[in-house]
Amino acid sequence: MRIGIVCPYSFDVPGGVQNHIVDLAEALIGLGHEVSVLAPADEDSPLPSYVVPAGRSVPFPYNGSVARITFGPVSTARVRRWLSRGQFDVLHVHEPFVLSLSLLAVLSARGPVVATFHTAMTRSRALAVAQGMLQLVLERITARIAVSALARKLQVEHLDGGAVEIPNGVAVAKFADAEPLPGWPGPCGPGQGGTLGFLGRFTETRKGFGVLRDAFVALAPERPGLRLLVAGPGDQADLYEGVPPELRDRITFLGRVSEEDKARMLRSVDLYVAPNIGGESFGMILTEAMAAGATVVASDLDAFRRVLDGGRAGEIFPTGDAQALRGTLARLLDDPVRRAELSACAQEVVAAFDWPTVARRVLEVYATAIEATDGRVLDEEWIGPT
Structure with a gap:
């Protein structure tokens, strides 16, 4: 045809x-x-x-x-x-x-x-x-x-x-087979390490990066090895707005990435966070993160809830609530069994995509x-x- x-x-x-x-x-x-x-x-x-x-x-x-x-x-x-x-x-x-x-x-x-x-x-x-x-x-x-x-x-x-x-x-194999970035994600143990990920235009209000940034700033002092990996267009100076100087070296900014490096980035995180506050009709990045094997944490948007099968394939937190997000991240980082359960369900769900x-x-x-x-x-x- x-x-x-x-x-x-x-x-x-x-x-x-x-x-x-x-x-x-x-x-x-x-x-x-x-x-x-x-x-x-x-x-x-x-x-x-x-x-x-x-x-x-x-x-x-x-x-x-x-x-x-x-x-x-x-x-x-x-x-x-x-x-x-x-x-x-x-x-x-x-x-x-x-x-x-x-x-x-x-x-x-x-x-x-x-x-x-x-x-x-x-x-x-x-x-x-x-x-x-x-x-x-x-x-x-x-x-x-x-x-x-x-x-x-x-x-x-x-x-x-x-x-x-x-x-x-979503090209499931492309994400599942990607090699993580060198040195990532690193150790993830109770009370210490773990890598969070965010991909998108972090300067756009509706993408909700400020919610994730606030949760990271609140959680990082309690977890010395916690890191945040960010990719997408934008000025690095805007990324650090509201982040104490002593925490800035624990945020790594990749800038705009190719499709190949996007897959590698998603393979390099323990938790992929989608803190969007509105304007989403589907949630493509969620399916990509699921295909890459990351555990997904997403705001309670109807589109995201549908992709995550009502929360079976990822954790859902109240939209715009940085404190609730902080608690969800801490709980999942300390619970490898729960992360594995969510990832396994995500593999089943993403096959349909x-x-x-x-x-x-x-x-x-x-x-x-x-x-x-x-x-x-x-x-x-x-x-x-x-």
């Missing part, structure tokens, strides 16, 4: 949607399909061979963050050329309501269109204002996918329709979209070997 996938966000800046698209494309290619991905990116950017750059992007505030997108007549022309050359059996766009390539691709498409919605926006004012344009986009979408129950809720409550819920995937499994579910939606538009039915070999 010839599959065209469109990403609205720039490949020059890493992000969850971009990573999702890369992993999906590679899983589909592994199942024997021909895939082309169109995304904002500079012409000279280092990109996978299946990614077609659509030009430089511009920053745009979106969902509590800043997205880098591209739009306008030049972008429209590039989208149309790509569609014409690709002659795709199905077009798969991500976040089609973002003012970028996905929206342009939907409006230019002539065949079956599948749309994946990643964001769980519950407020409908912006959607109501743009209802006319959104309706035009929706009428051209053949089938919808939502990566979480919250993202699906948006479809049902505000967009007059449903969506197939298919979670983000492995990309080959997720990709086959996406292919089933493609089949439905193709059949709905012109009667073509996906042959068994198109779905790939089981």
Whole structure:
């Protein structure tokens, strides 16, 4: 099958949607399909061979963050050329309501269109204002996918329709087989050592790093070997805000890391902490940490609770409560049996998120979209070997 996938966000800046698209494309290619991905990116950017750059992007505030997108007549022309050359059996766009390539691709498409919605926006004012344009986009979408129950809720409550819920995937083997960073995680004994991990934009309030930092500052004096490993974009000076000077050498900052080093980082911690305080529709980093074998500690967000099977595959603490997080961390660091139990359950849960499994579910939606538009039915070999 010839599959065209469109990403609205720039490949020059890493992000969850971009990573999702890369992993999906590679899983589909592994199942024997021909895939082309169109995304904002500079012409000279280092990109996978299946990614077609659509030009430089511009920053745009979106969902509590800043997205880098591209739009306008030049972008429209590039989208149309790509569609014409690709002659795709199905077009798969991500976040089609973002003012970028996905929206342009939907409006230019002539065949079956599948749309994946990643964001769980519950407020409908912006959607109501743009209802006319959104309706035009929706009428051209053949089938919808939502990566979480919250993202699906948006479809049902505000967009007059449903969506197939298919979670983000994770390349389980890549994380499980990664080598830890040299010297990590180190000893973890009662009352002393242990390594905590955090990955993300720690300067973004909704990521909740301040909650973890406060818990670390309260716990570290009681545990001389406790360390915190942080990766992600941001200024190191901001990382140490509110941390006493005598504790700063126990925080290691890796900065922005590659996908390979992200896997190694997650293999280097005893507890991966997700202290986010809102704005999450799924929790991709949780599945990656689970695949890497880390014990997960996450705030009590609905999306996180679903990924962790209600707390069976990881510990959940009250959102925004640094003192409660401190107690949870201390208890788990002193209890290797409990950590092992959680990790074992996490391995069972994360198997359902492995990309080959997720990709086959996406292919089933493609089949439905193709059949709905012109009667073509996906042959068994198109779905790939089981």
